[in-house]
Amino acid sequence: MSEKYDVLLLGSGPAASRIAEAGSEAGRSVAVVDARPIGGTCALRGCNPKKVLVRAAELRDWIRRSDGELIAGDQAAINWKQLIDFKRQFTDPVTPGKKKKYAEQGIATFESPARFVGPRAVDVAGETLEAKNIVIATGARPAPLDIPGEQLLTTSDRFLESDTLPTKVVFVGGGYISFEFAHVARRAGADVTILESGDRPLEGFEPDLVDRLVEATTAVGIDVRTGHSAEAIRQESEGELTVLASSDAGNQEFSAGMVVHGGGRVPNVKSLNLEAGGIEYSNAGIRVNEFLQSVSNPDIYAAGDVVDSDLPKLTPVANRQGQTVARNLLGPERQPVEYGAVPRVAYTVPSLASIGLSENECREQGLDIDVHQGDMSDWSSVRKVGKPAAAYKVLVERKTDRLLGAHLLGPDVAETINLFALAMTYDITATRMKSVLYAFPTFASDVENML
Numbered sequence: 056m057s058e059k060y061d062v063l064l065l066g067s068g069p070a071a072s073r074i075a076e077a078g079s080e081a082g083r084s085v086a087v088v089d090a091r092p093i094g095g096t097c098a099l100r101g102c103n104p105k106k107v108l109v110r111a112a113e114l115r116d117w118i119r120r121s122d123g124e125l126i127a128g129d130q131a132a133i134n135w136k137q138l139i140d141f142k143r144q145f146t147d148p149v150t151p152g153k154k155k156k157y158a159e160q161g162i163a164t165f166e167s168p169a170r171f172v173g174p175r176a177v178d179v180a181g182e183t184l185e186a187k188n189i190v191i192a193t194g195a196r197p198a199p200l201d202i203p204g205e206q207l208l209t210t211s212d213r214f215l216e217s218d219t220l221p222t223k224v225v226f227v228g229g230g231y232i233s234f235e236f237a238h239v240a241r242r243a244g245a246d247v248t249i250l251e252s253g254d255r256p257l258e259g260f261e262p263d264l265v266d267r268l269v270e271a272t273t274a275v276g277i278d279v280r281t282g283h284s285a286e287a288i289r290q291e292s293e294g295e296l297t298v299l300a301s302s303d304a305g306n307q308e309f310s311a312g313m314v315v316h317g318g319g320r321v322p323n324v325k326s327l328n329l330e331a332g333g334i335e336y337s338n339a340g341i342r343v344n345e346f347l348q349s350v351s352n353p354d355i356y357a358a359g360d361v362v363d364s365d366l367p368k369l370t371p372v373a374n375r376q377g378q379t380v381a382r383n384l385l386g387p388e389r390q391p392v393e394y395g396a397v398p399r400v401a402y403t404v405p406s407l408a409s410i411g412l413s414e415n416e417c418r419e420q421g422l423d424i425d426v427h428q429g430d431m432s433d434w435s436s437v438r439k440v441g442k443p444a445a446a447y448k449v450l451v452e453r454k455t456d457r458l459l460g461a462h463l464l465g466p467d468v469a470e471t472i473n474l475f476a477l478a479m480t481y482d483i484t485a486t487r488m489k490s491v492l493y494a495f496p497t498f499a500s501d502v503e504n505m506l
């Protein structure tokens with residue numbers, strides 16, 4: 056049996072969602088196929104459930120910081136099972152809600168893996184689905200680490216579903232996932248170690264502020280080991296694991312009840328049988344042109360984490376790519392994808408946020424810059440919330456007054472960075488950004504003092 060559609064979407068995360076809804080609004084016949092329950096990573100296994108856990112960690116930490124000043128006693132504790140149940144209040148409704156909405160919009164849904172069987176045809180659970188255009192938006196999955204015992208790793212998906220938190224947790228990798236989850240696990244009472252093979256964790260963030268965050272991370276009792284590469288994982292007994300790590304100082308063993316995979320993610324291309332569709336790809340993802348169209352098959356587009364690009368693999372990027380593909384498939388003429396400045400946030404406690412160029416990148420490009428930087432931990436706004444680590448670095452081109460980069464550590468910087476995103480996207484100069492009347496007292500009003 057063969058079903059025909061105008062637009063067939065492989066994946067149901069942020070990238071595909073934009074296209075599905077736009078396609079149906081434009082009167083096209085649309086189908087969405089996901090190998091897992093409809094909803095995608097961000098809503099079910101990523102950004103949103105993670106943020107629920109981070110909020111609890113922030114609350115726990117605020118109480119700790121305020122003990123003896125704002126409140127008496129530091130007894131509040133995170134009940135892990137309760138927290139995961141609370142998280143489910145946000146994730147459980149996603150799949151039924153999306154499926155209902157799609158049914159109302161006339162969008163067909165399939166929950167089974169798709170494999171190409173021709174240039175415009177895929178097989179889904181034995182059924183062939185054909186379409187004028189197919190969009191690959193299959194996202195990413197944990198990277199194979201190629202180490203003995205890697206099947207013992209707990210993926211981010213499983214961490215977010217785990218009803219119990221062991222007393223000792225080791226994180227392999229020092230990127231977004233490890234830092235965010237480590238901060239949560241520590242505030243929930245676990246002994247936590249992060250093993251990062253590189254010299255500094257959180258690559259891509261401003262090194263000075265990363266160092267400050269590592270200091271703050273260590274100060275709450277998280278053991279951050281840089282230059283430590285996880286080489287093997289061993290099961291000792293039920294619930295008892297050992298990680299073997301190598302470093303310049305030799306090999307060392309770390310015991311844990313859970314070892315979490317934070318060692319990077321790779322695009323979901325391998326299982327798609329892309330050869331049958333004549334679709335070029337590499338280990339970095341689907342090769343596309345500026346219109347996000349496959350370079351080898353013009354009927355195929357790609358969007359989101361599965362695209363081979365240098366951009367960070369984040370939801371706002373997937374959203375923008377989805378919007379662009381929708382416009383290029385449905386609109387009168389195609390337009391290249393445009394991003395502007397992409398903000399990035401590591402939701403640690405406190406958070407680390409970044410947009411635009413780093414100081415090193417500015418210098419490498421020969422830009423003449425003013426570096427506005429400082430520690431904010433003594434600023435009134437930060438003292439009011441119990442004085443977490445807080446610092447900033449803002450880079451401004453001298454000649455033009457153009458904002459080139461902003462890097463923030465501290466409370467609510469995930470919100471404040473959006474002000475810089477707005478200014479940088481619409482070429483608002485540093486002087487004009489400083490001249491805005493910000494509501495006071497707010498963290499946003501601190502921007503005036505950063506410039």
Ligand SMILES: Cc1cc2nc3c(=O)[nH]c(=O)nc-3n(C[C@H](O)[C@H](O)[C@H](O)COP(=O)(O)OP(=O)(O)OC[C@H]3O[C@@H](n4cnc5c(N)ncnc54)[C@H](O)[C@@H]3O)c2cc1C
Nearest residue numbers: 066068069070090095096101102169193194359360369370
């Ligand atoms: C733990 C975690 C936390 C994160 N936190 C943030 C955050 O705070 N902010 C942020 O911006 N980004 C965050 N991200 C990244 C963000 O989730 C992704 O960038 C975003 O989901 C990418 O969207 P997408 O549509 O490309 O893919 P996805 O949302 O991954 O959706 C792809 C879908 O394709 C499906 N699929 C895979 N193979 C097939 C197949 N063969 N056939 C059919 N379907 C298939 C998958 O099941 C999946 O549901 C996080 C990621 C993780 C893992």
Ligand SMILES: NC(=O)c1ccc[n+]([C@@H]2O[C@H](COP(=O)([O-])OP(=O)(O)OC[C@H]3O[C@@H](n4cnc5c(N)ncnc54)[C@H](O)[C@@H]3O)[C@@H](O)[C@H]2O)c1
Nearest residue numbers: 228229230231232250251252284285317318319320368400
């Ligand atoms: N807040 C957010 O926006 C957010 C949160 C979570 C995930 N994400 C997305 O998910 C992606 C994957 O996250 P991630 O944290 O897994 O990867 P990452 O790419 O951020 O970091 C992976 C780290 O693991 C290290 N590493 C790899 N193998 C190792 C080993 N054997 N031993 C020790 N260290 C090792 C690498 O050097 C690297 O620093 C991110 O790049 C991002 O796109 C985003």
